[in-house]
Amino acid sequence: MRDFLAAAVQLTSSSDPQSNFTAAEEQIDLAARRGAELIGLPENFAFLGEDSRRLELASDLAEQASSFLVTMARRYQVVIMGGGFPVPVGDGEHSYQRAQLVGRDGQILASYDKLHLFDVDLADGSSYRESASFSPGMTPPPVVDVLGLCRVGLSICYDVRFPELYRDLIGAGAELLMIPAAFTAFTGKDHWQVLLQARAIENTSYVLAPAQTGVYAGRRQNHGHSMVIDPWGTVLADAGVSPGAAVAPIDLDHLERIRTQMPCLKHRRTALF
Numbered sequence: 639m640r641d642f643l644a645a646a647v648q649l650t651s652s653s654d655p656q657s658n659f660t661a662a663e664e665q666i667d668l669a670a671r672r673g674a675e676l677i678g679l680p681e682n683f684a685f686l687g688e689d690s691r692r693l694e695l696a697s698d699l700a701e702q703a704s705s706f707l708v709t710m711a712r713r714y715q716v717v718i719m720g721g722g723f724p725v726p727v728g729d730g731e732h733s734y735q736r737a738q739l740v741g742r743d744g745q746i747l748a749s750y751d752k753l754h755l756f757d758v759d760l761a762d763g764s765s766y767r768e769s770a771s772f773s774p775g776m777t778p779p780p781v782v783d784v785l786g787l788c789r790v791g792l793s794i795c796y797d798v799r800f801p802e803l804y805r806d807l808i809g810a811g812a813e814l815l816m817i818p819a820a821f822t823a824f825t826g827k828d829h830w831q832v833l834l835q836a837r838a839i840e841n842t843s844y845v846l847a848p849a850q851t852g853v854y855a856g857r858r859q860n861h862g863h864s865m866v867i868d869p870w871g872t873v874l875a876d877a878g879v880s881p882g883a884a885v886a887p888i889d890l891d892h893l894e895r896i897r898t899q900m901p902c903l904k905h906r907r908t909a910l911f
Contacts, residue, residue: 791814
């Protein structure tokens with residue numbers, strides 16, 4: 639078998655971790671019942687709120703979030719990716735944003751700490767300074783075999799704007815790119831789907847992009863639209879703006895056909911530059 643169902647879960651997370659875990663399990667259960675074997679949760683699935691509160695909780699929350707993922711993988715017999723939870727750096731002021739991939743047996747297959755931090759001033763007057771309370775990861779994102787047939791590359795949210803990261807993942811054998819996010823509504827309306835489709839098309843790869851939706855911290859709006867996109871850039875599933883999941887088939891034979899018909903990865907001439 640070279641095809642399976644994957645689910646990009648969409649949540650409206652809050653500053654209450656237990657409520658977030660309950661909401662996440664509801665969606666995991668529904669996705670597993672639909673036949674999904676690979677399930678992705680969005681960035682900040684375990685906590686989404688004020689920086690000071692996150693830093694206060696980070697030590698316990700890191701352990702709780704990892705344990706939750708292990709429990710979910712075993713309970714529902716799925717491979718699961720938690721798209722981002724805080725892990726203390728050790729200075730009392732910063733944390734890493736960590737994505738973790740867990741196998742059906744509860745084994746942690748890979749962890750990745752977000753490399754690119756969202757420090758921007760937007761035209762709507764919003765400013766974001768992730769570097770004020772996050773530290774960038776120190777190692778490149780991993781590529782991992784899952785389900786015995788698909789190689790998955792990890793990334794997180796703002797990483798999607800850095801195509802060279804995904805070239806490295808493809809060079810390491812990735813066939814599916816996981817891009818969990820908490821994309822702002824202001825940037826998401828213009829850039830989210832375009833960027834996801836670009837990463838899929840230029841790398842002839844599947845993209846699984848679980849996302850946050852709704853309002854958090856009482857004032858900021860997330861874009862939603864969790865998606866599964868195929869290597870041709872076709873949006874196979876879009877979760878819209880409500881909590882739920884985008885569920886679609888990952889077909890490795892389809893991927894191979896597209897890479898054969900459009901062999902741009904083989905046509906790269908980087909040695910000239």
